[in-house]
Amino acid sequence: MDLRQLRTFSCVAELGSLSKASDTLRVAQPALSRQIKLLEHELRAELFTRNGRGMVLTEAGRLLLGRTAGIVRQIDQIRDDIQSSGGPPSGRVVLGLVPTVSCVLSARLARRTVESFPGISLCIVESYSGHLMEWLHRGEMDLAVIYGPSSDLHLTVQSLGRDDIVAVGPRGSGLAQKKQIDIAWLLRQRLVLPSHSHGLRALIEHAAAKKKLKLDVQVEADSFRVLTSLVEEGLGYTLLPPSSVRLEVADGRLETARISRPAPSRELTLASPLDHPGSKAITLITTLLRDEIRACCAEGLWEITLA
Structure with missing residues (x-):
């Protein structure tokens, strides 16, 4: 297995389509299809089933994605940090938000990111805490704002405060x-x-x-x-x-x-994968996130008791 094959596999698995992966990676579909076939040949297993709705992971494909998605993300972040060391920060940050937080924070944080760090690509994923924790554990997500309690999550966590109900x-x-x-x-x-x-x-x-x-x-x-x-x-x-x-x-x-x-109230927690080395882009987005939460509180838009 080489990194190019794994990156192609991860992108196709995420998007569920060779054509969409081709647009994202800017590589012709036949080349992507060949990389997937070479990977399947090496592993002696089919990784996708192909149907009218696109590319669907097989059980072997789900196993491979669970074991390698975090590795691919970390290698990409190493590349981004090296490229950022001599210039403006760059890279991709995947941030998960629970829906009740996303409706308050998403647009503000996205705008601040574009204005402050145009080289950083921010991907905001909205879902419930259980799904976000699963993606964090698999290394497919860099950060997530979830509801606690923060103990026993097997993640690196920081309490942001408590949200009244x-x-x-x-x-x-x-x-x-x-x-x-x-x-x-x-x-x-x-x-x-x-x-x-x-x-x-x-x-x-x-x-x-x-x-x-x-x-x-x-x-x-x-x-x-x-x-x-x-x-x-x-x-x-x-x-x-x-x-x-x-x-x-x-x-x-x-x-x-x-x-x-x-x-009733709920603990609001900022979580990231255990032993995640992070990146310069992740650190900057974390700082922006905390700044925007404080600003929302100061403006009366969010009545959270800050930690």
Whole structure:
């Protein structure tokens, strides 16, 4: 196996298409196809199945990707650091954000990156904590802002602070007039929540168990945008950080109310792979990320208790 073959394999696996990989790597499709075939011949295994939807990893392909994606990323970062040592910083940084953070931070961070470091290519991936942690463990992602707790994650972690959770209801629900509600009252209402695999659901289930209440979950949604739209339609209440629904509240589409103490909150964590040497570009993006979080707090856009 050589690095060119592994980089080609990784790119095709990520994009699911030879044509897209050809555009990204700026290499003709026949050359890419030949590299994949040489790799398959050396490993004596098919790495992809080819169908009408593109290139799909086989079990052997998934194994190879899991073992080599981090290696390819680290070699690319070494190249970027060497090239950056005598000039402006460059390189690619893959940053994962949970949806409730992404809606506040993504555009601001992207704009700052373009303005401050035009040589750095920032790839923002939005997903839930479980998926982001899996990609961090495989070395396919450089950084991620996830919800904790930060212990026992088998990642390098830094606490960013705690994010409060508020009650969220549709227009006319009366939450805006109440301003503060008891969590026992909220948990007795019809709810719209993520599925059981989601960290927020576990937090709410724990709160209900402490109150010895059974939740009335009318609809489940593992998409943040779907979740808020279901609440807008009046299908139930939910619980979210206030920053994530700030625009909907300002537009009068949703209402929120504080939850009386002890109010639920979540630890916000910046995570990266263990033993990851990092790169100059990653260090700079980490600094920009922290700066933007502090700026959002100072401007009243994000009510996080900073660590």
